[in-house]
Amino acid sequence: MPKVSIIVPVYNAEKYLYKCFNSLVNQTLEDIEIIAVNDGSTDNSLAILEEYEQKYPKKIKVYSKENGGQASARNLALQYAEGEYIGYVDADDYADVAMFERLYRQAKESSADLTVCDHYRVVNRKNNYVPFPEYKEPREMFKAVLVSPWNKLFRREVLTDSGVIFPEGYIYEDTAWFAELIPFVKTMAYVHEPLLYHVVQENSTMTAAQGERTAQIFPVIDGVLDFYKSKSLYDEYKAELERFYTRILLFSSMRRISKIKDKSLRREMEKRTLAELEEHFPSFRKNCHETGWRGFYVRHASPATVKMFSRLFRIFL
Numbered sequence: 001m002p003k004v005s006i007i008v009p010v011y012n013a014e015k016y017l018y019k020c021f022n023s024l025v026n027q028t029l030e031d032i033e034i035i036a037v038n039d040g041s042t043d044n045s046l047a048i049l050e051e052y053e054q055k056y057p058k059k060i061k062v063y064s065k066e067n068g069g070q071a072s073a074r075n076l077a078l079q080y081a082e083g084e085y086i087g088y089v090d091a092d093d094y095a096d097v098a099m100f101e102r103l104y105r106q107a108k109e110s111s112a113d114l115t116v117c118d119h120y121r122v123v124n125r126k127n128n129y130v131p132f133p134e135y136k137e138p139r140e141m142f143k144a145v146l147v148s149p150w151n152k153l154f155r156r157e158v159l160t161d162s163g164v165i166f167p168e169g170y171i172y173e174d175t176a177w178f179a180e181l182i183p184f185v186k187t188m189a190y191v192h193e194p195l196l197y198h199v200v201q202e203n204s205t206m207t208a209a210q211g212e213r214t215a216q217i218f219p220v221i222d223g224v225l226d227f228y229k230s231k232s233l234y235d236e237y238k239a240e241l242e243r244f245y246t247r248i249l250l251f252s253s254m255r256r257i258s259k260i261k262d263k264s265l266r267r268e269m270e271k272r273t274l275a276e277l278e279e280h281f282p283s284f285r286k287n288c289h290e291t292g293w294r295g296f297y298v299r300h301a302s303p304a305t306v307k308m309f310s311r312l313f314r315i316f317l
Contacts, residue, residue: 001082001083001084002031002032002033002082002083002084003029003031003032003083003084003085003104004029004031004032004033004083004084004085004086004087004100004103004104004153005032005033005034005035005081005082005083005085005086005087005156006024006032006033006034006035006087006088006089006100007035007037007074007077007078007081007086007087007088007089008020008021008024008034008035008036008037008077008088008089008090008091009037009039009070009073009074009077009090009091010036010037010038010039010041010045010049010073010091011038011039011040011041011045011067011070011073011091012041012042012043012045013041013043013045013091013092014041014043014044014045014048015092016091016092016093016094016199017045017048017049017091018048019094020089020090020091020092020093020094021034021036021048021049021052021060022094023094023095023096023097024089024095025052025056025059025060026097027095027097027098027099027100027101028097028098028101029100029101029104032059032083032100033059033060033061033081033082033083034056034059034060034061035061035063035077035080035081036049036052036053036060036061036062036063036077037062037063037064037065037073037074037076037077038062038063038064038065039065039067039068039069039070039072039073040064040065040066040067040068041067045091046062046064049062050062061080063076063077063080068168068169069168069169069173070090070166070173071165071166071167071168071169071170071173071177072166072168074088074149074166075165075166075168078159078160078165081156083156084155084156085103085104085107085153085154085155085156086153086154086156086159087100087103087149087150087152087153087154088149088150088152089150089196090150090198092199092201093150093196093197093198093199094196094197094199095195095196095197096193096194096195096196096197098195099117099195099196100153102117102191102193102195103115103117103153103191103195104153106189106190106191107153107155107189109189110187110188110189111187112155112187112188112189113138113154113155113158113184113185113186113187113188114138114152114153114154114155114158114185114187114188114189115152115153115188115189115190115191116132116151116152116153116188116189116190116191117132117151117152117190117191117192117193117194117195117196118130118131118132118151118191118192118193118194118195119132119150119151119194119195119196119197119198120194120196120197120198121198121200122197122198122199122200123200127194127197129194130146130194130198131192132144132146132151132190132192134190134192135188138182138183138185138186138187138188139182139183139237139240141178141182141185142179142182142237142240142241142243142244143243143247144178147174147175147177147178147179148174148178148198149174149177149178150196150198151195151196151198154181158181158184158185159181161184162180162181162184164177164180164181164184164227165177167220167223170216170219170220171213171216172216172217172220172221173220175217175220175221175224175248176220176221176223176224176227179221179224179244180224180227180228182237183228183231183233183236183237214253214256214257214260214269215269215272217248217249217253217256218272218276221244221245221248221249222276222280224241224244225241225245225280228241239287242281242283242284242287243287243289245277245280245281245284246277246281246284246288246298247290249273249276249277250273250277250297250298250301250306250309251294253273254270254273254306254309254310254313255313255317257269257270257273257310258310258311258313258314258317259314266310267307270303270306270307270310271303271306273306274301274302274303274306277301284298284301285298285299285300285301286299297309
């Protein structure tokens with residue numbers, strides 16, 4: 001059994017693969033496997049992956065499938081992963097060569113289900129250091145802004161025994177996946193070093209999300225609530241889910257809604273946001289945990305204030 005399986009979904013990433021995979025095959029932790037899933041690429045990605053597989057046959061496994069999105073590629077890869085721990089790297093990102101050794105050692109020393117490191121956010125080739133907050137207990141991770149899997153190492157059983165998978169066909173798959181995993185994480189550890197370089201692409205699925213795709217947030221977070229109810233966890237985590245639901249809809253989702261060019265569609269989405277909140281958590285205004293302007297926004301959420309903050313997001317963010 002390898003110590004770590006590193007899952008890499010790949011779609012039309014030929015420009016980034018050499019840098020990404022060079023950072024992985026040269027990891028100081030030697031007992032790893034790298035599972036790359038070619039998600040129906042139409043460029044030279046598959047040829048590059050096969051080149052690495054031929055050069056490192058004991059370390060790299062390549063699988064190909066029809067295009068189905070990043071979530072489906074990650075879900076498929078997990079079926080083949082044999083590692084004691086599971087990590088993820090996006091094909092346009094790259095890792096410090098010591099990343100998985102540092103994470104693995106910390107995970108073993110702490111007997112952690114989840115180990116997290118800091119990262120660099122790379123914008124126009126400039127590295128911006130982003131620390132990950134240290135939480136006292138896993139349920140506090142509902143506060144986490146960074147839900148992406150690429151700076152985290154999971155004990156294998158957390159992923160396989162929980163039944164949590166990335167929801168396929170959506171652009172917010174990380175949000176649902178991470179929120180549903182939280183109850184199954186009992187112990188956490190941290191490596192406060194920036195070991196992952198996350199390259200921000202202007203045309204990424206998130207930054208380019210518009211119109212109907214932006215509306216996918218509603219079934220995604222409704223699915224999270226359904227998951228908690230199906231696992232009989234809803235009552236235990238209701239307060240955290242309310243805070244999570246409110247923060248996602250009024251802030252991160254509203255920022256994307258504010259960028260929709262079609263004014264009538266934007267207004268429709270703003271109204272739907274408030275309606276969804278009031279339907280699922282009618283007391284969200286009274287239970288606000290936000291402070292400052294964020295607290296004012298939540299406590300006074302109405303059609304007028306949602307419209308106003310949407311306009312401010314569009315101008316300043």
